[in-house]
Amino acid sequence: MKIKEIMSKIFKKNNLKFLILILFLAHSTYLYFFYSPESIFELQALQTTLNDLGKYGPLGFILTFIISALLFFPNSLLAQGSGQVWGIIPGTFYTLIGMVFATFISFSISRYLGRRFIYFQIIRKHPDLHKLDILIRQHSFWVMLISRLIFGPYLDFISYLAGLSPVSKKRYFPATLLGILPTALIYNILGALSLNFSFVFFLLYLALSALILLSTYFTLKHFQK
Numbered sequence: 001m002k003i004k005e006i007m008s009k010i011f012k013k014n015n016l017k018f019l020i021l022i023l024f025l026a027h028s029t030y031l032y033f034f035y036s037p038e039s040i041f042e043l044q045a046l047q048t049t050l051n052d053l054g055k056y057g058p059l060g061f062i063l064t065f066i067i068s069a070l071l072f073f074p075n076s077l078l079a080q081g082s083g084q085v086w087g088i089i090p091g092t093f094y095t096l097i098g099m100v101f102a103t104f105i106s107f108s109i110s111r112y113l114g115r116r117f118i119y120f121q122i123i124r125k126h127p128d129l130h131k132l133d134i135l136i137r138q139h140s141f142w143v144m145l146i147s148r149l150i151f152g153p154y155l156d157f158i159s160y161l162a163g164l165s166p167v168s169k170k171r172y173f174p175a176t177l178l179g180i181l182p183t184a185l186i187y188n189i190l191g192a193l194s195l196n197f198s199f200v201f202f203l204l205y206l207a208l209s210a211l212i213l214l215s216t217y218f219t220l221k222h223f224q225k
Helices: 003-010 013-035 043-052 054-071 075-086 088-121 127-138 140-150 155-164 169-195 199-224
Strands: none
Touching: 043 054, 043 075, 054 075, 054 088, 054 155, 075 088, 075 169, 088 155, 088 169, 127 140, 140 155, 140 169, 155 169
């Protein structure tokens, strides 16, 4: 194949968009693994920064959460910091807002840049993958809910993956909100417990963990029907 033909294939609209997505994800992965964000951005530093921002702290926190979706920053640290600074209930509220925006951006980037390429170049050419694609589209809500409950800590990874899938937007967001709520609450409880241990909050943490396991089990049972 001539170089001109290869370049022509690469620069087709869908191919180019997918190439941009791959380069973007590769760059974010590089930053994550080679700059060790966990060691650079500690909980204590986050707490100090949010306190210094005063009334603009929640806005700064939400913006940081949005940026974390682009850089693969471990959002568990952000959520725990929220619990430290504002407490469990307000912290969970701000964390949910940040998570929703982050998942929206990750999903939208992946859907715009990669979905058409994945469908036309891979899925449509393989009957088994095409059947799976149809099945996921038919059960979008349950697929997303199960994914969020089981893989709660991997917020951005699931969002980017969902963008490449046939999951519909109107089912993606309700399922995501419902699925990330327990995770957001648990992280904020852990953040609050790291400052002042409370046996009541510890029991709440255990209860929520058990609830996630049970809800995942029954959701899977429902999906199997």
